[in-house]
Amino acid sequence: MFELIDVTKVYKGQKRAVDGLSLRLGTGVVGLLGPNGAGKSSLMRIAATVTRPTSGRVLFDGTDVVAKPDVLRRQLGYLPQDFGVYPNLTAREFLSYLAAVKGLSARSARARVDELLALVNLTEAAKRPLGGYSGGMLRRVGIAQTLLADPRVLIVDEPTAGLDPQERVRFRNLLSELAADRLVLLSTHIVSDVESVASDIAIVANGRLLRRGTPEQLLRGVDGHVWETVVGPDAIATTQSRYLVSRMVHTPRGVRVRLLSPAAPGPDATRVTPDLEDAYLAAVGATAEVGR
Amino acid sequence: MTPRLLSALAVADFRERVRRPAYAVVLLAAVGLGYLAAPATNAHWTIVNTGAYRGTYDSAYIGTVTALAGALWLSAGGFYVVRTAIARDERSGVGQLLAATPLRTSGYLVGKYLSNLLVLGSMAAVLAGTAVVMQLARGESRAIDPVALLLPFAVFTLPVLALTAAAAVLFETIPVLRTGFGNVVWFFVSLATMIAGQSAGAPLGGLGVHVFAKSMRDDLAAHGITVTEISLGLMYLDVPPRAIEWSGVDLAAGFVGERLLVLLVATVAAAVPAIWFGRFDPARAGVSVREAERSTPAAIAAAVPPMAYPRLQTAPRRGAAFARLLAGELRILTQGVSWWWWLGAAALVVAGAAAPARAAGPLLIAAWVWPVLIWSRLGAQAREHGVEALLDACSSPLRRTLAQWLAGVVLTALVGAGPGLRMALDGDLPGWLAGVAFIPALALALGVLSRTHRLFQALYPPLWYAVVNDIAGLDFMGALAGGPSPALVATAAMLLLATALTTVALRRFSV
Numbered sequence: 001m002f003e004l005i006d007v008t009k010v011y012k013g014q015k016r017a018v019d020g021l022s023l024r025l026g027t028g029v030v031g032l033l034g035p036n037g038a039g040k041s042s043l044m045r046i047a048a049t050v051t052r053p054t055s056g057r058v059l060f061d062g063t064d065v066v067a068k069p070d071v072l073r074r075q076l077g078y079l080p081q082d083f084g085v086y087p088n089l090t091a092r093e094f095l096s097y098l099a100a101v102k103g104l105s106a107r108s109a110r111a112r113v114d115e116l117l118a119l120v121n122l123t124e125a126a127k128r129p130l131g132g133y134s135g136g137m138l139r140r141v142g143i144a145q146t147l148l149a150d151p152r153v154l155i156v157d158e159p160t161a162g163l164d165p166q167e168r169v170r171f172r173n174l175l176s177e178l179a180a181d182r183l184v185l186l187s188t189h190i191v192s193d194v195e196s197v198a199s200d201i202a203i204v205a206n207g208r209l210l211r212r213g214t215p216e217q218l219l220r221g222v223d224g225h226v227w228e229t230v231v232g233p234d235a236i237a238t239t240q241s242r243y244l245v246s247r248m249v250h251t252p253r254g255v256r257v258r259l260l261s262p263a264a265p266g267p268d269a270t271r272v273t274p275d276l277e278d279a280y281l282a283a284v285g286a287t288a289e290v291g292r
Numbered sequence: 293m294t295p296r297l298l299s300a301l302a303v304a305d306f307r308e309r310v311r312r313p314a315y316a317v318v319l320l321a322a323v324g325l326g327y328l329a330a331p332a333t334n335a336h337w338t339i340v341n342t343g344a345y346r347g348t349y350d351s352a353y354i355g356t357v358t359a360l361a362g363a364l365w366l367s368a369g370g371f372y373v374v375r376t377a378i379a380r381d382e383r384s385g386v387g388q389l390l391a392a393t394p395l396r397t398s399g400y401l402v403g404k405y406l407s408n409l410l411v412l413g414s415m416a417a418v419l420a421g422t423a424v425v426m427q428l429a430r431g432e433s434r435a436i437d438p439v440a441l442l443l444p445f446a447v448f449t450l451p452v453l454a455l456t457a458a459a460a461v462l463f464e465t466i467p468v469l470r471t472g473f474g475n476v477v478w479f480f481v482s483l484a485t486m487i488a489g490q491s492a493g494a495p496l497g498g499l500g501v502h503v504f505a506k507s508m509r510d511d512l513a514a515h516g517i518t519v520t521e522i523s524l525g526l527m528y529l530d531v532p533p534r535a536i537e538w539s540g541v542d543l544a545a546g547f548v549g550e551r552l553l554v555l556l557v558a559t560v561a562a563a564v565p566a567i568w569f570g571r572f573d574p575a576r577a578g579v580s581v582r583e584a585e586r587s588t589p590a591a592i593a594a595a596v597p598p599m600a601y602p603r604l605q606t607a608p609r610r611g612a613a614f615a616r617l618l619a620g621e622l623r624i625l626t627q628g629v630s631w632w633w634w635l636g637a638a639a640l641v642v643a644g645a646a647a648p649a650r651a652a653g654p655l656l657i658a659a660w661v662w663p664v665l666i667w668s669r670l671g672a673q674a675r676e677h678g679v680e681a682l683l684d685a686c687s688s689p690l691r692r693t694l695a696q697w698l699a700g701v702v703l704t705a706l707v708g709a710g711p712g713l714r715m716a717l718d719g720d721l722p723g724w725l726a727g728v729a730f731i732p733a734l735a736l737a738l739g740v741l742s743r744t745h746r747l748f749q750a751l752y753p754p755l756w757y758a759v760v761n762d763i764a765g766l767d768f769m770g771a772l773a774g775g776p777s778p779a780l781v782a783t784a785a786m787l788l789l790a791t792a793l794t795t796v797a798l799r800r801f802s803v
Contacts, residue, residue, distance in 0.1 A: 050684040069800075070687040074610075078685035084678020088627035097620035101686045105611025112608045119604060145682060150608050155685075 001026050002047075002153060002183055007056035009042050009207075017042035018053070019207035029179040031194030031201045032187040035284055039207035040187040041081055044157045047185060048078040060153070072153065074103075077146030081157040081187075087131030091122050091141050094130060095148065102149045109148075116144040135162035143171065147178075154184045160193055172197045195276040203283040210283045218279040226278045227261055229269035230254045239265075246281050297395070301403030305377060306410040314742075315411075318373050322415040325365055326422025329358040330430055334532050339364075341527045342508050343519040347538030349426075350433035351441040356504055356541055358423040359444035362416050363452040363499050364524050368482040370415060371456050372475065372750040374408040378464040387572035398566035401461055405562030408457035416449045432535065440540055447543060448500040451554035452489075458558040465565035472665035475749035483757070490524055496557070497550040499524065507541045617692065621699035625669055637662055637707050644710020649718055653771035656711035656724070660731065660769055661756050663707050668748040670700050670732060671739025671792060684800075693736070693796045697789055700732025708769075715770070723770015726781035730768045733788035740792040 002025040009018040017039045023030075034040050045051040046058060049069035058065050058072075065072040085094055092113060099109035117123045120140035125133070130141065139162045146154055156175070160168045175184050176197045188194060194201055201218060203211040211218060226246075231239055232254050239245060243259040250256075258272065259265060260282050309315060329339050330349060338346065339361045347353030381387035390400060420442060427441075428434060459478070463469040469477060489498035497503070505522035512519050515536055640659040647655055671693075674680045683692070705712065705728045712724045731752075738748040758766040767775030768784075 048685045050681075073685060073687040076685055078682070080681040080685075082678065083681040086624050086627055086673070086677050086679060089623065093620075093623060096616070097624065098682065098686075099608075100613040100616035100620050101683065101688075101692060103610050103613045103688070105609045105613065106616060108606055108609040108611070109613070109616070111606040112604075115604050115606055142682075147604065148608065150604075 001061060002185075003057075003059040004043070004047065005057045005059065007043070007046055007053045007058065009039070009046060009051065010054045017207050018046065020056070021204070021207065021209050022056075023202060023209065023212070025183055025185065025200075027179065027181060027183055028200060029175055029184045029186055029194075029198045031198030032185060032204060033191065033194055033201055033280055034187075034189060034204040036189055038189075038205045038284075040189075040204060041157055042207075043204070044155055044185070044187050045080075048076060048080075048155045049073055050078070050080075074149070075152040077149065077151035077154045079142050079146045079154075079156040079159055081161070083142055085130040085133075085138060085141065088129050090127050090129055091117060091133075091144075092126045094141065095145060098145050099148050104149060112148060112150075116147055119147070120144045136164060136167065139163055140167075143174075152182045154178060154182060156184065157187045158189075159186065160188070160190065168193070191277045191280050201276075203280060205284045211279075215276055218276065218283075219274050222260065222274045222279045222282045224271060225260050225262055225282065226258065226272050226274040227265055227269040228256060228258050228272050229266050230256050244281050244285070246278050297399060298403050298406060301395075301400065302406035302410055305404065305407035308380075309377075309407070309411055310414070318411075318415060319418050321369070322362075322366070322418040323422050325361055326358055326419045326426060328526070329361040329419075330354050330423070330426035333430065333432075333535070336529050336532060338527055338529055338533060340504070340522070340524055341529070342505075342512075342522050342533070343517075344529075344531060344533055345512060345517065345519070345536050346533040347508070347511075348432050348535045349430040350435070350538075351427060351437035352540035353538050354423050354427045354430075355420070355441035356444040356448070358419055358426075359416075359448040360499065360501060360504060360524055362419045362445065362449040364486060366412060366415055366419070366449065367452045367456040368479075368486065369750065370412045370453065371460055371478050371482065372746050373415075374411050374457060375460040375463060375474070375478075375746075377404045377407055377460070379470065382572055391572045396566075397569055397571055398563040400571075401465070401566055401569060402559065402563050404464075405457050405461045405559065408460050409454055412453040412457055413450065416445055416453060419449075420445050443543070444541065447548060447551050448504075451496075451551045451558070452499060454555050454558035455561075458562040461562045462565055465569045472668055472745060472749050475746060476664060476753055479750070479753040479757075486525070496554045497547055500547075500551075503541055503543070503547055508538065511536065511538050614691065614695065617695045618698050618702075621692075621695045622702055624673060625666060625696070625699045625703060629666060633662075640707060641710040644708070645713050646710075647714065649714055652711040652714035652718070652720075656708055656715070656727075656769055656771045657756070657759055659708045659711060660704070660727065661753070663703055664749065664752055664756075665745075666703060667700060667731060667735040667752070668739070668745035670696055670735040670748075671737070671741075672743055672745045673739075675743050676745070689796050689800055690793055693740070693793055697732050697736050697792070700735060701728055704728045704731050711771075720770065722778035723767075723775070723781070725770075726778040726785065727769040727771075729785035730781050730788070733785040733792070737788040737792045737795075740795045 004021060004023045007018055007021050008016070010016050019039070021043065032040050032043065042051065046053050049065055049072055052066055060072045060075070063071045089097070095113045095116060096109060099113060104112065117126050120143055122137065122140055122144070125137065130138065133141070139159070143159065146156065154175075160171060163171060172193065175186065178184060179197075186194060186198065195215060199214060201213065201215060202209055203218075211221070230251065230253050236248070236255055236257070239257055239259065243261050243265060245257055245259045247258045248255050258278075260278060264271070328337070331337055340346075340357045378387070381390065423441060424436060427436065459481070463474045463478065468474070488494055490501040491498060492502035494502070501522070501524050508522055509519060640655070640662055644652065644655040644659060674683055683689070708724065708728065712721070715721055715724045734752070735748045738751065739745060741747070755766060755768070759769060759771060762772060764772045764774040765776065768781050770778060770781070
């Protein structure tokens with residue numbers, strides 16, 4: 001249904017944001033995971049027809065949407081990482097305007113806007129100017145606008161930024177439901193955002209695809225390579241220089257370190273069950289920034 | 293407020309500005325001004341009118357006239373280039389970072405003033421470079437005298453640019469002037485400065501024209517020629533001026549002292565707003581406490597339940613949406629417009645409809661300056677509010693651009709409805725209709741091209757002022773007798789609209 005073929009994006013100044021990346025996507029939630037600056041947002045903008053790739057093709061139902069973007073735009077809901085609103089318009093006015101931009105008929109637009117305001121629980125605030133909304137509320141408006149045209153493809157870039165933990169969980173559940181019959185491409189650097197909803201995860205760094213698979217496949221890749229051991233505070237720097245350390249917890253006995261190593265890092269180390277963060281760290285290497 | 297701190301602030305801000313593509317356009321404009329200041333020997337225009345004569349194109353003459361042109365035009369236009377230094381810090385959040393440092397408010401404002409002066413000074417430097425090229429290109433004197441060429445920039449241009457840099461800081465710290473209204477006010481301020489600054493009695497030497505005029509008169513008198521009026525601007529001459537040897541300006545110590553005093557006044561003027569500048573504290577933005585408490589994001593969020601995500605029932609259907617799109621664009625165009633603006637617009641409509649037929653033209657001119665700040669939003673709003681990020685993934689950008697223009701047409705027609713009715717009764721409607729199409733097309737094209745509302749705010753007032761001054765050739769409203777034909781104005785409107793549409797289409801294919 002949706003295919004990125006050998007996509008490259010080189011910005012002015014020769015910065016290669018996306019480097020020959022290919023992805024074939026069907027229905028379900030696809031989590032695009034990578035550190036900050038990995039090229040995720042560039043890839044999302046290319047997928048959403050906002051940015052043209054320097055080379056490569058983007059196909060939707062077999063149509064090259066780089067050449068014919070409107071074929072995808074009619075079926076697309078896009079939530080960029082950063083977006084603004086008209087501050088003096090109310091949420092209802094703003095969504096109604098975007099419904100008209102997307103070409104929805106008057107009757108269905110009215111009903112759809114009301115339903116979406118209820119969906120994101122902004123009915124109470126629908127008559128207030130957007131200029132007074134908090135960051136989380138504006139994010140909800142952004143989420144609502146992606147669903148205006150009941151899109152077959154949802155592209156959401158760092159969608160949970162600004163949402164509180166409760167709303168994050170609800171939003172992930174919504175994405176899971178929506179993904180039953182459509183493609184949801186979700187980009188984030190927060191591993192917990194994708195591990196609970198994505199049936200398919202692509203890990204990218206430096207504009208390249210590093211790993212691709214189901215959560216189980218990614219976990220299998222690091223099975224037997226994840227260890228926990230306790231070290232003294234003065235040994236932390238040495239441990240970090242020798243191994244990929246995924247987390248550290250200070251305990252009365254010393255610092256409990258969780259790390260990746262093909263062999264046991266010491267006689268007291270115990271092998272533990274890997275989680276997705278371990279798999280992610282193994283893929284992106286020691287320089288990755290792991291968000292939680 | 294150490295020199296190191298001030299220079300760090302000014303240079304960082306200067307770097308940020310000059311690395312934007314728009315800066316290249318600004319420098320290009322300076323080159324254009326340098327070209328205008330030294331026209332070809334057979335040209336009919338001049339920037340410094342000294343009757344039928346001019347100085348030989350040597351370093352002294354070219355340096356002086358180019359510096360005077362810089363003092364006049366770089367201050368008038370340069371203001372619009374530098375007037376967003378503080379607003380940009382507010383928008384980017386850098387202001388809040390700086391506000392939390394020990395940096396004194398006066399130091400911050402003087403730093404912004406110096407940064408403004410650096411930008412304007414760099415334009416003057418390009419102008420001076422162009423003057424060298426023009427002297428060589430015109431070929432009347434190939435001997436470059438750096439002192440004679442550059443000194444006029446130091447005494448004529450720099451002090452005036454310093455005042456402009458300070459005015460930009462001052463405007464940004466006064467709530468009513470930091471809006472687009474300030475841009476319109478500056479047009480009239482610079483107009484008054486252009487006129488008053490040329491008189492011999494202007495405070496602190498004004499633009500310095502009288503010093504040049506005195507020296508020119510003395511030299512002409514030595515040739516037995518008497519010239520009554522010497523002025524600065526952009527003028528057409530029936531006969532190209534004849535070249536005479538000119539000895540250059542005699543800079544008296546008193547005049548140089550006055551120019552130094554101008555620099556001091558400008559620096560102090562830039563620091564004075566520290567008394568009232570809010571240092572990026574939203575609580576000092578002039579909103580009443582009650583309103584502020586009621587409308588804070590926290591207060592609204594507290595009244596809003598968390599997300600629920602019930603199931604969606606309605607299947608959206610595609611259909612005719614252009615009328616709603618137009619209504620949406622009209623709503624966006626007029627968002628946040630205060631009741632007193634609408635009251636003023638209603639008064640203009642009523643006055644236009646009730647006034648005698650001969651007053652229709654003047655009333656139309658009055659009506660069609662009233663929405664200048666609203667028109668200036670056309671083509672620039674989506675970018676300025678960050679909505680472009682959402683709209684770029686939607687289809688039919690051209691349909692949306694067309695709807696924007698039509699929203700502008702509706703507003704223009706509405707505000708000019710009173711005089712328009714009068715003109716219709718007199719069978720003089722085509723000119724009015726062409727104006728209704730032209731103004732929003734101009735605003736849209738400038739907004740789309742520049743991606744800011746400032747260009748229209750800077751260019752429309754002079755165009756409007758030309759009509760006020762009965763320059764029929766520029767009458768785009770159909771308000772004056774003997775103006776261009778409505779068909780010509782309508783054609784210009786369509787070309788501007790086509791420019792806007794083409795730019796939008798090209799931009800979609802170039803990102």
